[in-house]
Amino acid sequence: MIVAMSRTSELSRRLGCLLARHQALHDPDREPRNRLRWLPEVRRWQALRLEASFDHFLSDPRRRPAAQFFLSDVYNDRDFSRRDADIARVLPMMQRVLPGAMLGTLADAIELGVLTHAFDLRMAKVLETIAPRRRTLDAALYAQAYRSAGLLRLRAHQIDLIARVGIGLAQALHTPGVGMLLKLSRGPARAAGLAELQGFLERGYSAFAQLGDARAFIGEIEADERDVSQRLFEGTSDPFRGRMR
DSSP states (O other): OHHHHHHHHHHHHHHHHHHHHHHHHHOTTTOGGGGOTHHHHHHHHHHHHHHHHTHHHHTSTTTHHHHHHIIIIISSSOOOHHHHHHHHHHHHHHHHHSOHHHHHHHHHHHHHHHHHHHHHHHHHHHHHHHOTTOOSOOHHHHHHHHHHHOOHHHHHHHHHHHHHHHHHHHHHTTSTTHHHHHHHHHHHHHHTTOHHHHHHHHHHHHHHHTTSOHHHHHHHHHHHHHHHHHHHHHTOSOTTTTSOO
């Protein structure tokens, strides 16, 4: 009991710190790089790159829902501020009714969003310096900015989080009773203004229910992302293997 309470308290602190970091990082007054003209272009280009990388998943009827969920809700250019604000509002209640594994996965998802946005800000600042007259990205300029932004270990941690979120959601959303819990909470969640969080959980549950072998799916994503990152840092002439120009 004491160990469980300690873990819950630690998770609560982690979620609180992550939500505070998320809010600060997205505040243009506290983080002026949010106003850089390159930021929307970085996010747009990366969304296209991910869609290209996921093309073989999207063409597979069984894997398409999970791939679409990843692109729309886990690792893309979507603004997750509303979802994360929902989590902050209902954190005490969530700790009472949701499995600890799901709370940990939500924390990983928020951390992934924080780290991804921090990298986007860093990339946008680099591009302001190395390409002040350019307006759009291509593969060569993106690769140059990626290497200049550096932080190889944090890039590796970003990919760690992608894998952890994917596996964690697949496992947590298949915990007995979670499906019924999500159905029962739909009305109250919407009434309480928590539709974004409820939608995130329901979309994840539906997507992974059709997937089958989640570990193989996530493993492929992780391996591909590590390959792309390594090729970018090494300065390979075609880091995206013909997917992007």
